[in-house]
Each structure stands twice: as C-alpha cells, then as structure tokens.
Amino acid sequence: MQFGERIKELRESKELLQRQLAASLEIDTPMFSKIERGERRAKREQVLLLAELLEADVHDLLAVWLADQVYELVKDEEDANEALQMVINTVKKQQ
Amino acid sequence: MQFGERIKELRESKELLQRQLAASLEIDTPMFSKIERGERRAKREQVLLLAELLEADVHDLLAVWLADQVYELVKDEEDANEALQMVINTVKKQQ
DNA sequence: TTAAATTAGCCAAATATTGACAAGTCACAA
DNA sequence: TTGTGACTTGTCAATATTTGGCTAATTTAA
Numbered sequence: 219m220q221f222g223e224r225i226k227e228l229r230e231s232k233e234l235l236q237r238q239l240a241a242s243l244e245i246d247t248p249m250f251s252k253i254e255r256g257e258r259r260a261k262r263e264q265v266l267l268l269a270e271l272l273e274a275d276v277h278d279l280l281a282v283w284l285a286d287q288v289y290e291l292v293k294d295e296e297d298a299n300e301a302l303q304m305v306i307n308t309v310k311k312q313q
Numbered sequence: 314m315q316f317g318e319r320i321k322e323l324r325e326s327k328e329l330l331q332r333q334l335a336a337s338l339e340i341d342t343p344m345f346s347k348i349e350r351g352e353r354r355a356k357r358e359q360v361l362l363l364a365e366l367l368e369a370d371v372h373d374l375l376a377v378w379l380a381d382q383v384y385e386l387v388k389d390e391e392d393a394n395e396a397l398q399m400v401i402n403t404v405k406k407q408q
Numbered sequence: 409t410t411a412a413a414t415t416a417g418c419c420a421a422a423t424a425t426t427g428a429c430a431a432g433t434c435a436c437a438a
Numbered sequence: 439t440t441g442t443g444a445c446t447t448g449t450c451a452a453t454a455t456t457t458g459g460c461t462a463a464t465t466t467a468a
Contacts, residue, residue, distance in 0.1 A: 220399070236445065246428060251446055258426080277392050284396035288383055289403055297372050298404050301379035302397055304315070308384055309393050331414065341459055346414055353457080 221265075221283045222254040228272040229254075242271055259287065316360075316378045317349040323367040324349075337366055354382065 229239060240250035243264050252258040260268070265283045269276035292298035324334060335345035338359050347353040355363070360378045364371035387393035 281395035300376035304380040
C-alpha cells in the first residue's frame with residue numbers, strides 16, 4: 219500500500235531505473251517492479267539497503283514497510299482497532 | 314500471548330477439559346493444548362466456535378486473537394509503534 | 409501408585425512464499 | 439511504421455512455513 223509508493227517516489231526523485239536498484243538488491247527487474255506495486259513484499263534486509271541507496275530515513279522506511287504487513291493482517295477485520303490498541307499497549311510496556 | 318490464556322481461563326471457569334473442547338473443534342488434544350499455550354495459532358473459524366462454546370464475547374476474543382498475530386509481527390521491531398499508528402490511521406479512514 | 413489430563417517431540421501432508429524466466433504492454437525516438 | 443528501453447504480467451519450480459496428528463513423556467489429583 220504505502221511502501222512501494224514511497225520507494226517509487228524516492229527512486230524517481232533520484233532518477234534511478236528499476237533495473238539499477240534491482241541490481242543493487244540482487245533481484246531481477248520484474249521482482250523489483252512487484253515490490254513497488256505491492257504485489258510482493260521486500261525483505262527486511264532489502265529495506266535497509268534501499269534506505270541507504272535512496273538516502274532515506276531507515277526508521278521511516280521500516281515503519282512503512284512494517285505497517286504494510288500489519289495492515290495486510292487486519293484490513294478485513296471488524297475488530298482491527300481494538301486489536302491494534304492492545305498491541306500498542308503491550309509494545310509500550312515492553313520497552 | 315493473550316489468546317491462549319484467555320481461552321484457558323474461560324475453559325477452566327466452565328470446568329471443561331481440553332479434550333472436550335478439542336473434540337468440538339475437531340482437533341486432537343495436543344493441538345488444543347498448543348493453542349492454549351500459544352505454540353500454535355487458532356484458525357479464525359475456531360475462534361468463532363470457541364466464543365460460542367465458552368459463551369464469550371466473540372469480538373473480544375477475535376480482537377485478542379488478532380492482537381496476538383500483530384504482536385508476533387512487530388514485537389522485535391524498534392519502529393513498531395510508528396507502524397501501528399500508521400495502520401490505525403489507515404483503518405480509521407477505511408471505515 | 410494409578411489413571412486422567414496435559415505437554416513435548418516428531419513427522420508427513422498441505423499451503424504459502426520465493427525467485428526466475430519468458431512474453432507482454434507502453435511510450436517515444438528514429 | 440519500426441525499434442528500443444522501461445516496466446508489467448503470468449507462470450513455474452524450488453523452498454519455506456504451517457498444519458494435523460501420532461506417540462511418548464510428564465504432571466496432577468485421587
């Protein structure tokens with residue numbers, strides 16, 4: 219939902235081609251295209267690399283990347299909000 | 314983390330045995346035991362059944378069940394909080 | 409100590425994810 | 439139009455993960 223768009227924006231603002239970033243990530247261009255369109259998910263390690271290559275804030279990218287995955291899990295659930303609040307409380311304490 | 318404990322409490326307060334609930338869910342007792350201890354995750358459908366069998370609030374159980382899964386995804390992430398906030402915002406709009 | 413209840417460990421079957429390839433579309437320059 | 443480069447689509451096999459169920463151990467309670 220958001221991660222791919224973010225990557226695409228950053229990539230275009232740096233005038234890089236998919237195949238260039240794909241090469242850096244050691245995947246093929248179709249795979250990179252899919253990541254940008256959210257059809258496939260990037261690996262955590264790839265997010266770190268992309269942050270570096272695109273000179274973007276790594277925490278920001280990681281947060282968006284994570285959010286995509288969480289969203290995928292809860293998007294069809296009526297009780298998503300309650301569940302998310304519970305997790306936030308748990309995560310707070312855990313720090 | 315929470316779902317299994319919740320089920321166990323409800324089960325014990327109704328003085329039911331694992332094997333009885335397991336039979337109702339059409340799984341074996343060891344599997345039910347694992348669900349209670351969080352070693353395996355229940356299917357959504359099983360949560361609905363459990364809510365009925367244990368006379369518990371189905372939304373409440375679903376929320377806890379979902380929360381477990383989300384937690385599993387974000388628990389080791391430094392940026393979990395930011396990600397969760399993003400998802401909450403997205404989910405709010407989606408309604 | 410026994411018998412029932414619960415847990416641990418293991419394995420095979422089913423499912424999902426992954427990476428790669430070939431072929432397709434699209435925009436545009438020659 | 440034809441050709442070229444950038445990107446997308448679809449498919450497939452390889453790999454990983456999840457699932458269900460079995461056996462055997464351990465715990466609990468009488």
